Amino acid sequence: xxxxxxxxxxxxxxxxxxxxxLLFAWVRALPGDPARALLGQRATARSVENVTRLYGFDRxxxxxxxxxxxxxxxxxxxxxxxxxxxxVDLFQNGFPAxxxxxxxxxxxxxxxxxxxxxxxxxxxxxxxxxxxxxxSLLGVVVPVFFLAYLLKLVFAIGVGPLDFLGVFPTSGRxxxxxxxxxxxxxxxxxxxxxxxxxxxxxxxxxxxxPAVALGTxxxxxxxxxxxxxxxxxxxxxxxxxxxAKGLLRSTISRRHVLRNALLPVVTTVGLQAxxxxxxxxxxxxxxxxxxxxxxxxxxxxxxxxxxxxxxxLAIALMYALINLTVDVLYGVIDPRVRVS
Numbered sequence: 001x002x003x004x005x006x007x008x009x010x011x012x013x014x015x016x017x018x019x020x021x022l023l024f025a026w027v028r029a030l031p032g033d034p035a036r037a038l039l040g041q042r043a044t045a046r047s048v049e050n051v052t053r054l055y056g057f058d059r060x061x062x063x064x065x066x067x068x069x070x071x072x073x074x075x076x077x078x079x080x081x082x083x084x085x086x087x088v089d090l091f092q093n094g095f096p097a098x099x100x101x102x103x104x105x106x107x108x109x110x111x112x113x114x115x116x117x118x119x120x121x122x123x124x125x126x127x128x129x130x131x132x133x134x135x136s137l138l139g140v141v142v143p144v145f146f147l148a149y150l151l152k153l154v155f156a157i158g159v160g161p162l163d164f165l166g167v168f169p170t171s172g173r174x175x176x177x178x179x180x181x182x183x184x185x186x187x188x189x190x191x192x193x194x195x196x197x198x199x200x201x202x203x204x205x206x207x208x209x210p211a212v213a214l215g216t217x218x219x220x221x222x223x224x225x226x227x228x229x230x231x232x233x234x235x236x237x238x239x240x241x242x243x244a245k246g247l248l249r250s251t252i253s254r255r256h257v258l259r260n261a262l263l264p265v266v267t268t269v270g271l272q273a274x275x276x277x278x279x280x281x282x283x284x285x286x287x288x289x290x291x292x293x294x295x296x297x298x299x300x301x302x303x304x305x306x307x308x309x310x311x312x313l314a315i316a317l318m319y320a321l322i323n324l325t326v327d328v329l330y331g332v333i334d335p336r337v338r339v340s
Contacts, residue, residue, distance in 0.1 A: 008327045012320050019316050020072065023309050024065050077310035082302050087310035090295055096185035097173055097291030101283065102276040104188075104207045105215030110269060113219045117226025117265075118258065124231060132223060139220030148213035148286040155209055169206045171288035178202055214283045218272035225268045229261035263330065270326035274319040 035043075035051040043051075051057075056064050071078075077087035120132035156170040174180060174187050180199035183190050188207065191200025234257060277292070284293035292311065299307040 005324075005328060008324050012324065015320055016317065019313065020069055021065070023313060024068055027305060027309060072313070077313070078306035080299075080304050080307050082298075082304050082307075087307055090307060091292070091311060091314055094290065094292040094295045096187075097289050098277065098280050098284070098293060100173075100186050100188060101207065101210055101214060101280055101289065101291065102273070104211035105276055106218065106269070106273050108211050108215040109218035109222055109272065113222030114226050114265060117223040118230055118261075120223070121227045121230035121234065129227075132227070136220040136223045139216045139223075142216065144213060144217065145282045145286060147216055148210070148283050151209045151213050152286065168209050169202075173206050173289055174199065174203050175206075210283050210287045210289060213286070214276060214280060218269075218276065221272060222265065222268055226261065226265050229264045230257060233257050233261045266326055266329050270322050273322050274315075277315050277318070 035048045035057055056067050059067075075088060077091075079086050080090060116132055120129045123129050152170060156168045169175070178199050180187065180196055180203075181190060181194045183193055187203035188200055191197065191203055280291060281293035281296055283289070284291045285297055292315075295307065296311055298304070299311070
């Protein structure tokens with residue numbers, strides 16, 4: 001198993017090298033002078049000269065690239081052209097909020113998606129199956145921002161006859177009037193670790209609506225993939241053989257059907273986990289959550305290229321680590337994968 005993990009880690013190296021080349025080329029391909037593109041059209045000649053010297057834009061391209069990679073290896077992702085803050089600090093400030101939201105959204109999608117997809121497949125052609133398929137189609141086509149506003153309007157603000165449903169917070173991560181101790185900046189986890197249950201409960205209430213809005217599309221996709229995988233596995237010879245031997249239905253479902261059907265589901269969950277980071281931009285904007293999404297939105301609006309470049313690289317690294325986790329889970333579920 002260790003050799004399998006090491007092989008997968010080795011495959012990440014060319015991916016990250018290729019990504020660093022793309023990001024390096026992207027900044028240099030910006031219209032006009034790269035330094036002026038980083039600073040904006042209103043930059044002064046002196047500031048352009050300073051940035052050109054700082055980033056080494058006046059040196060040969062190969063020297064610039066190796067200098068850029070060397071800075072990345074030292075953990076230097078540059079500084080924001082708008083605030084002057086290091087990109088690493090901006091990422092660290094926003095990461096806990098986004099990660100907490102993404103984990104809750106993924107937990108919501110997986111906890112509901114796999115059971116719904118499984119039971120829909122086992123009752124193929126029934127009303128439950130048709131209802132599940134229809135709901136999953138609706139979940140895919142509804143935009144995240146629209147669902148976020150709808151959930152906020154009904155369950156946070158409360159309108160008309162639904163006024164009694166306005167029980168959830170409208171924005172933020174936690175009520176500022178709560179005197180909470182923040183150890184990790186993951187507010188829900190901090191409340192549990194410090195046993196400040198009022199703070200943990202309040203953080204959970206703030207997460208419910210954003211997590212549901214962000215997790216609905218992954219939920220719909222996981223339901224459909226699980227349903228299709230279970231239907232495919234149910235028709236396999238080894239399942240019919242197990243049924244002919246008179247094995248318990250629960251044993252067949254657990255050992256033969258669900259275990260083999262989980263392979264494509266695990267892949268889907270891994271891909272959705274990476275996509276949640278991009279979907280968080282809209283959700284965090286609607287619910288005023290100060291995470292990576294809000295910082296990325298500001299960076300795109302203000303053309304803060306060092307922040308965009310650093311965040312893209314960091315998110316790509318997380319995506320690669322998620323894919324590594326998926327590969328390891330593949331090896332755990334199906335040992336035959338380890339020899340490939």
